[in-house]
Amino acid sequence: MSGMFPLTLNQVVVRRRGKVVIGPVDLTVDQGGPLIVMGPNGSGKTTLLRVMHGVERINAGAINWAQEHPEKHAFVFQSPIIMRRSVFENLAYPLRLLRRPKNEISDAVNHWITRIGLENKGATSASRLSGGERQKLALARALIRKPDVLFLDEPCANLDGRATREIEALLQETAAAGTRLIMSTHDMGQARRLAQEIVFMLGGKVHETGDAQVAFTQPKTAEFAAFQRGDIVT
Amino acid sequence: MACRFCFWVFLSRFRLVFFVKKLNLCLSGSKGKCGTFMFELIEGLKAAFRLVITFDPELWEISLRSLRVTLTALLIASLIAMPLGTYLAVQRFRYRRFVIAIINALMGLPPVVVGLIVYILLSRSGPFGVFNLLFTPTAMIIAQVVIITPLIASIAHQAMRELWAEYHDLLISLNTTKTQRIRTLIWDGRRNLLTAALAGFGRAIGEVGAIMIVGGNIDNVTRVLTTAIALETGKGDFALALGLGFVLIGIAVVVNIAIHALSRTEREGRW
Amino acid sequence: MKQILPAIFALFLAQPGAADGMRMAVTTSFDNSGLSDVLLPVIREDTGIDVQLLVVGTGQALRLGEAGDVDAVLVHSRAAEEAFVAAGHGTHRREIMYNDFVLIGPADDPASIADAQTAAEALLRIAAAQAAFVSRGDDSGTHKAELNIWTDAGLDTETFGAWYRPVGAGMGAALNTASAMQAYVVSDRASWLNFGNTDGLAMLFSGDPALFNQYAYLPVNPAKNAAIKHQEATALEAWLTSPRAADLINGYTINGETLFVFNASPE
Numbered sequence: 001m002s003g004m005f006p007l008t009l010n011q012v013v014v015r016r017r018g019k020v021v022i023g024p025v026d027l028t029v030d031q032g033g034p035l036i037v038m039g040p041n042g043s044g045k046t047t048l049l050r051v052m053h054g055v056e057r058i059n060a061g062a063i064n065w066a067q068e069h070p071e072k073h074a075f076v077f078q079s080p081i082i083m084r085r086s087v088f089e090n091l092a093y094p095l096r097l098l099r100r101p102k103n104e105i106s107d108a109v110n111h112w113i114t115r116i117g118l119e120n121k122g123a124t125s126a127s128r129l130s131g132g133e134r135q136k137l138a139l140a141r142a143l144i145r146k147p148d149v150l151f152l153d154e155p156c157a158n159l160d161g162r163a164t165r166e167i168e169a170l171l172q173e174t175a176a177a178g179t180r181l182i183m184s185t186h187d188m189g190q191a192r193r194l195a196q197e198i199v200f201m202l203g204g205k206v207h208e209t210g211d212a213q214v215a216f217t218q219p220k221t222a223e224f225a226a227f228q229r230g231d232i233v234t
Numbered sequence: 235m236a237c238r239f240c241f242w243v244f245l246s247r248f249r250l251v252f253f254v255k256k257l258n259l260c261l262s263g264s265k266g267k268c269g270t271f272m273f274e275l276i277e278g279l280k281a282a283f284r285l286v287i288t289f290d291p292e293l294w295e296i297s298l299r300s301l302r303v304t305l306t307a308l309l310i311a312s313l314i315a316m317p318l319g320t321y322l323a324v325q326r327f328r329y330r331r332f333v334i335a336i337i338n339a340l341m342g343l344p345p346v347v348v349g350l351i352v353y354i355l356l357s358r359s360g361p362f363g364v365f366n367l368l369f370t371p372t373a374m375i376i377a378q379v380v381i382i383t384p385l386i387a388s389i390a391h392q393a394m395r396e397l398w399a400e401y402h403d404l405l406i407s408l409n410t411t412k413t414q415r416i417r418t419l420i421w422d423g424r425r426n427l428l429t430a431a432l433a434g435f436g437r438a439i440g441e442v443g444a445i446m447i448v449g450g451n452i453d454n455v456t457r458v459l460t461t462a463i464a465l466e467t468g469k470g471d472f473a474l475a476l477g478l479g480f481v482l483i484g485i486a487v488v489v490n491i492a493i494h495a496l497s498r499t500e501r502e503g504r505w
Numbered sequence: 506m507k508q509i510l511p512a513i514f515a516l517f518l519a520q521p522g523a524a525d526g527m528r529m530a531v532t533t534s535f536d537n538s539g540l541s542d543v544l545l546p547v548i549r550e551d552t553g554i555d556v557q558l559l560v561v562g563t564g565q566a567l568r569l570g571e572a573g574d575v576d577a578v579l580v581h582s583r584a585a586e587e588a589f590v591a592a593g594h595g596t597h598r599r600e601i602m603y604n605d606f607v608l609i610g611p612a613d614d615p616a617s618i619a620d621a622q623t624a625a626e627a628l629l630r631i632a633a634a635q636a637a638f639v640s641r642g643d644d645s646g647t648h649k650a651e652l653n654i655w656t657d658a659g660l661d662t663e664t665f666g667a668w669y670r671p672v673g674a675g676m677g678a679a680l681n682t683a684s685a686m687q688a689y690v691v692s693d694r695a696s697w698l699n700f701g702n703t704d705g706l707a708m709l710f711s712g713d714p715a716l717f718n719q720y721a722y723l724p725v726n727p728a729k730n731a732a733i734k735h736q737e738a739t740a741l742e743a744w745l746t747s748p749r750a751a752d753l754i755n756g757y758t759i760n761g762e763t764l765f766v767f768n769a770s771p772e
Contacts, residue, residue, distance in 0.1 A: 053407065055407055070409040071409055074407070074408075075403075077403055077407075081400065081401065081403060081404040083401070083404070083418075084397075084422045084423075085422065093408075093418075094408055097408060097410060357574050358573040358729070358733075359571075359572040359573050359574075359729070359730070360572075363573075363730065363732075366732050368574050369528060369557070369574070450528075450557075450559040451559075451560065452558060454557075465560070467677065467678070467681070468533065468675050468677025468681075469537055469677050469699065469700065469701060470677055470680060470681060470684075470700040470701035470702035470703070471701040471702075472701065
């Protein structure tokens, strides 16, 4: 793994139309297994991920990677952004941007097409895929540059059980291969299956962090305990 | 209610019979009995048919010249307008709104005014007179480029804005450069851009005011379909003018179909 | 698609350059009469000059000459032509041929101008009847001739009511308008005879010397710019005043009627 970590957020604030969306946030993320960001809707999970990825403008504070390699992190959005191209070209796009040689691109694309089970659909317009296939395609496209860190914003929020299981299997393989996953979800089951570390967001602030096993069994705050029980937390 | 309905059926039937009778009179070539409108229209169709099936050499020449001038103007205008429209969709800068407003306003510029301005610029007594471009096809191309560039840019901007909203997060996330973003949007939005180009083509091929002024409608040099139509109308030869008009419509239809067919064979289906 | 499109565009991009030949601005009446179709091929044959015609009104023709955008003009409005030469835009004025203006109107002649003695009297009758009248209104030679007759009749067109309709258009368009409105209109004989859309209109009055319509040729001053083809313009003048031109011009008829009379003076 590269020396991108640790990532530190120092007093980061994001405002939109004058209202604070997140912050001030202080957070240090070091190397490790899957980090799951949890919290109720509107607690700022998505914004936090976008800030870390560098696609959200921050209004105050600072964000620092030990080493910055923008092409070494990737992002999977909650509703996948599918380009108006074939499946093959969707996957090839991130590599074409890097001007990789043609045969390298087609090798990588064919590898991923097989891996996500779209063997016969390389030439198909990606807009014809089902919801689960689209999300798998978006995931493969994010992974095709072999990122060191992969952000995922509730990637299974709109998917059925089977597609969710396929995505989770892919994520576990990815994590095992050494890519750091930073993923938001409000599905407690998914969090338990994947998490090694958790961040619990509430009201735009980081409310609780820590090792997943510890946090799930002995939450430090009453709010996270309530959230785990399925109570409504605000 | 029922009765009123019967009445309308009766009346419309009566009209249809009347119309068919009229049509027959017209086709048999008696002008007085069928009314001027129908007569001229049918004479125009006949003239168009005659011109096309006899491969009238002059018609071929001016039709090809029309196509050549307009397609060249379209190519140049597209090369300017499409990147411009896309740039305006992608890039935020201080006077962006102002530039968009100007482009939209220029769309409404009367072609005659464009023609006059280009005439003044290209006249031998004007600033670019030394190039001796007035009354040449090049002058007509310049005028058409000026007329259709704002139109194509505006439609392209509209389409690219929607596509940019769709792609924004992904392209930012992939850390693309400005140029890469514009190229991606142009490529993936090419069907919408084709629509913009066809709108520009339609406006350019049917344009007469500007190219009459800067081209001069010189026989064998700058006479195109539209200026020939204006000429024949001036001579009172409505049948020939209409015939040329039908040929113009035919060419526009063929070009539209051809371009759509080309873009469809490129890859399967629509998105 | 990637291979086909550039090929198509390459085909069309090959624009022929400006053809050799001189440019002459002529009035619509000269071109609409069909005479130019007879003269131009013979001119090319005899002199090798490819004459490109810009068919416009006399006013615009003189403007084109003034800007140096054409090499010669052939128009029909003596006062404007003399002013053009006096201002140094043209080298000189050479009379070539004449025809005449005629009064066109509805065949049933509501203002009964057919038996008028003079053109001025005919127009007075139209004004008295307030019959619809279409004027070119475009500063052309025909328009100027029409205004002169109104002046002869002692009337001012500025004071006319809605029956007087300046359309600001060429001869053909004015005749089309007159046909549609069943109005009176002043036309040159050639344009009228060659006009296709004569529905309900008839030639009602002609022959008054006041309707005399002289065409003159004016080479543009070559000092204006280097691109003006004065040699060709001079050669064309020689041809237009030659016996060969005289034969062709005098011999040109429509429906058996002579349209133009050659009257160039030998130099």
